Amino acid sequence: MTDLGTVYAIWLRELKHSLRDTGQLTGAFLRPILWVMIFGIGLTPYFRGGFTEATFVVPFTYAQFIFPAVAVLNVMYASVQSGVSMIWDREFGFFREILASPAPRPAVFAGKLLGGATVATLQGSLILILAPAADVPLSWHQTLAALGLLAVVALAFTSLAMAIASRMVSFQGFGVFANALILPAYFLASSIFPLDPSLSVEQQILVFPPWMVFAVRVNPVTYLIDALRMVSIRYTQFDPRLDLAVAGILPAVLMLVAYREFNRR
Template sequence: MAEQRPNLWGQIGGVHAIWLREVKRSLRDKGQLIGGASRPLLWVLILGIGLNPYFRGEVYGEVRFVVPYTYLQFIFPAVIVLNILYTSVQSAVSLIWDREFGFLREVLVSPMSRNAVLLGKVLGGATTAVVHGCMVLAVARFAGVALTLSDMLAAIALMFVLSFGLTSFGIVIANHLKGFESFGVFSNAVILPLYFTASSVFPLDPALTRAQTLVTYPEWLVIVVELNPITYAIDAMRGILIDFNQFNPVWNLQVVGVMTVALFALAVWEFRKV
């Protein structure tokens, strides 16, 4: 006789148990916490402050403001996304750990559905990533970013949606790799190009037309920036935190939403092969 699946509340209880396990394991990892705190401080203190004087250039004897914000304010939302990107993708290493030590096999032969197991792991990674994003948000005043309660709630909501999609992406990567070492190398090879080609550390001047932008920047770079979905996540975060957008705010949210749904659907498909 086939084993009967638990009812809805049983599935929810299983999702909660896996979510709690993922969160506890991540928050007990001192190395991950130190990295989550030190990474944004390095970016904000060294890059943000160090490059701030060069964010405004003199053109034909006149000071031209690239955007009406300091470089520290401009880069601050991008640092939040960077912390989320690292934490979300790297939290998926737990899949390799569980597969290596047999825990995943034991869970998969339980009455829980595979989708419920996946959902618990993704929610756990997304929750941890939001915590790391909030670590950066906590130093907003230092960066000169004034936040209201509605700004913080909107930023946290965006963090969660983005974290959910990126953790799903990490699961897809982990499913194709066999060892911890290869995951670290491969994830960094994905994270850094995604981040640096997302208009994170330099702006595409919104005052320019597309034709002018293609003259100012290499055409291939503009195309890569526009095709990178992280570009729109960072732009959406900038719209919330400093009220500055390089792209249509509605389009930003649509891209982030579609990306999250697509990556989770891909993770569901890939998790069948585990």
């Protein structure tokens, strides 16, 4: 019960701290509006009318296609903030106090992880409000499945952010390293452009540079976004079984890495 109390207290602290940060909340609202309402709707004519191959392979508007990817982007940004929060707590002595207390280290880690993942999931779910504007009809079952996948993404990237933050000693170093890792992972995840699933890898290389096709296919974020597309717009570019396998394995691996790095402190 003491362990659960520690987890709950730290989880609640993370949640309250994030809800009081108006900058985070403003960004979480404005980012989806920028992508879905401006880029999504504005580029739809070129996505469907300008490229006949895309029209055949991806029978959706651009807003519909990027809708799941923008939800993942919101989660990724919020997850990075959990790493910043961790460095802040270490810099100003909160961790020294909490780790010097009888609170078990695993409970402290779990509270921090679950708090950051909860905030990231909530911010990612804000885009679901824009589903009617993007012409993405979501049933209750689809909404719940989407929230479950967003929680998986949040656990994975909050773990990654905590692992990076455990190695960093400054906010500036963390920001540079996190952006250098997370932004390429997002943009090379078929988030804003489709790979034709009807083509073989050899044929895709004729359309895209070989390094790009390779990067998209080995990038685990590709399969997380593809799983969310499967749930929200009933479209996948890859084997759904592979999507679900990555969604199950990636968070577990990153949580183990994060816990190991957390224990080094």
